[in-house]
Amino acid sequence: MQRWNNLASLVGRVLIAALFLAGAVQKATDSAPAGEMLVGWGLPFWLVWGAMVYNLAASVALILGIALRPVALSLALYCMVTSFFHLIPDDPWQMSIFVKNWAIAGGCLVLAGQGGGAWRLRFAP
Secondary structure (H helix, E strand, O other), X not given: OHHHXXXXXXXHHHHHHHHHHHHHHHHHHOOHHHHHXXXXXXXXXXXXXXXXXXXXXXXXXXXXXXXXXXXXXXXXXXXXXXHHHHOOOOOHHHHHXXXXXXXXXXXXXXXXXXXXXXXXXXXXX
């Protein structure tokens, strides 16, 4: 049973990380949509680059299990905050992204609370 738990934790981390990795790639290759959304909220376009770096770093950390609890907690908060960019009740597509962000935040909170299983990198103090 422990082997299954560790495998499920690893696969779950990789699947969640894949979403953020895709976000980093999207921001790197076509930053305009995300940047325009930021500008529409009165924020500077250049924040898209910080989000790209964060998405990439957090993805790698999730996959490897490095600093898993704080990274997962920060991703949960990131999803909660960024969900409001998609709170457009007249647009069903944006509303599905809004709800998806909250679901991902829930998964990240579970990771933060329960940990990511034994199959991860750890650094001894």
